[in-house]
Amino acid sequence: MRKISYLIFSVLVILFLENSCKRTDLTPAYIHVTLEDLENCIDVSNFNETHDQFFDQDELDAISRHKFTHVNVYVNNKNLGCWQLPCKVPVLDVSSTDTSTVVLLPAFPLSGMSNTITGYPFLNICRQKVVLQKGVTYEVAQNLPKYVYSEYACFPFFETFSNSTSFSPSSVSATAQGFDLVEVDGNKVGEIVLNDEDGLSFEVLSSSFYAPVGSYRTLLEIRYKTEVDIQVAAKMATAYYPNNAYAVGGIYKSPDEWKTIHFDLTNIINGNHSTTGNVTAMTLVLSGVANPGEVKRVDIDDVKVVYIKTA
Numbered sequence: 001m002r003k004i005s006y007l008i009f010s011v012l013v014i015l016f017l018e019n020s021c022k023r024t025d026l027t028p029a030y031i032h033v034t035l036e037d038l039e040n041c042i043d044v045s046n047f048n049e050t051h052d053q054f055f056d057q058d059e060l061d062a063i064s065r066h067k068f069t070h071v072n073v074y075v076n077n078k079n080l081g082c083w084q085l086p087c088k089v090p091v092l093d094v095s096s097t098d099t100s101t102v103v104l105l106p107a108f109p110l111s112g113m114s115n116t117i118t119g120y121p122f123l124n125i126c127r128q129k130v131v132l133q134k135g136v137t138y139e140v141a142q143n144l145p146k147y148v149y150s151e152y153a154c155f156p157f158f159e160t161f162s163n164s165t166s167f168s169p170s171s172v173s174a175t176a177q178g179f180d181l182v183e184v185d186g187n188k189v190g191e192i193v194l195n196d197e198d199g200l201s202f203e204v205l206s207s208s209f210y211a212p213v214g215s216y217r218t219l220l221e222i223r224y225k226t227e228v229d230i231q232v233a234a235k236m237a238t239a240y241y242p243n244n245a246y247a248v249g250g251i252y253k254s255p256d257e258w259k260t261i262h263f264d265l266t267n268i269i270n271g272n273h274s275t276t277g278n279v280t281a282m283t284l285v286l287s288g289v290a291n292p293g294e295v296k297r298v299d300i301d302d303v304k305v306v307y308i309k310t311a
Contacts (some may be wrong), residue, residue: 028090029132031073031102035085037140038068038106042123042147050151058162062302063155065223067260070107070117075100075132082107082117094132102130104145111261112249121217122153122308150308157209157284157305161190167303170203170285177202184225184299185258192298194228194290202298206284208237211265211307213273213280218307220248220263220284227255227296228288232263237281239272245285246272258301265305 044064048055055063073080073089080089094100103126105119126145132138159166161181167190169176177199179190192202211218224230229252233245248263265282273280284303290296 026092027134028092029094029134030137031075031089031091031132031140032137033071033073033083033085033087033089033104033140035067035069037144038066038071038085038104040064040066041068041106041145042066042149044149047149051149051153053155055155055158056162058160059158062158062160062304063149063306065302066106066120068106068108068120070109072105072107072119074103074105077101088137091132094134096131096133098131099129100132102128102132104128104140106147108262111251111263121310122149122306123147124150153306153308155304155306156211157206157282157303159190159206159300159303160188161301162188165190166207167204167286168207170205170287178204179300187301189299189301191300192288194288194296194298195294196292200292200294201287201289203285203287205235206303208281208283209305210279211269211282211305212309213238213269213278215309215311216266216307217310218265218269218305220265221260221302221304221306222251222263222300223258223260223302224251224254225256225258225299225301226251226253226288228290228298229253230286230288230298233285233287234265234268235283235285236269236272238275238277239280240274260302 042064044060047060070082070084072082075091083089107117107119110116110118126147128143128145130138165179167179169178177192179192181188182191194200229250231250232248234248235245236242246268248268251261269280288298
């Protein structure tokens with residue numbers, strides 16, 4: 001009798017599970033995000049008013065010019081992961097009759113930190129109400145998210161090479177080469193030409209700017225197209241060794257395509273700050289070398305430092 005009861009119970013459990021599986025519709029909805037959806041997606045039309053600044057149009061264009069490569073996706077407060085663009089993100093828990101709250105956070109790889117993808121921390125979150133339907137792909141291009149900078153995001157250093165340059169040749173540079181202002185691909189940029197006559201190396205220093213110390217996230221962004229590798233370093237007035245140029249990272253040559261690279265300055269600042277003050281004066285150092293008999297160009301469009309308080 002006990003065996004029969006156990007058999008009947010087992011059959012009922014199997015039938016219940018089978019029916020439950022039949023009733024569960026696991027067809028996902030999809031969110032399709034392309035590189036173009038998050039390119040130049042920051043609205044800076046009111047930046048000066050909200051940040052009490054006087055940036056000119058070239059500077060506003062520079063802080064809005066981005067080409068994000070990744071995106072963090074959230075639906076109804078659920079983290080669906082970080083995706084490389086373009087991507088088609090499956091979403092299981094949706095209702096065709098209800099709207100879902102979709103949050104897309106632009107992200108990018110940090111230079112010098114292998115496999116580290118980080119969200120761009122300087123933007124306000126953009127929440128969108130979207131109807132997601134099972135088996136249907138929602139194209140983000142239909143309703144592009146628009147981001148604005150957080151009121152706490154600050155840009156202590158800018159160089160757009162529009163009318164002048166804040167970079168000057170280092171005293172250790174044998175040929176004292178600096179940036180010339182030229183037009184490349186329709187934009188005014190800073191250019192250094194390396195050759196046997198003018199010099200096969202360069203080292204340029206930016207003007208000094210102030211960066212915060214402590215609970216801040218500070219990033220350096222550089223837009224470039226270069227035929228030689230570039231080394232990036234920084235000097236700090238409040239460092240234990242203020243004459244040292246602390247290595248920030250390297251830029252690999254990209255002769256045919258404009259690229260943007262991001263460096264995290266936070267650890268360099270906090271790890272070398274030697275006083276009790278909450279700011280430090282900094283200077284950026286860019287350098288590069290070509291081989292004899294070569295003619296190599298270094299083109300830089302935008303250099304900017306941005307920070308935001310983290311706690």
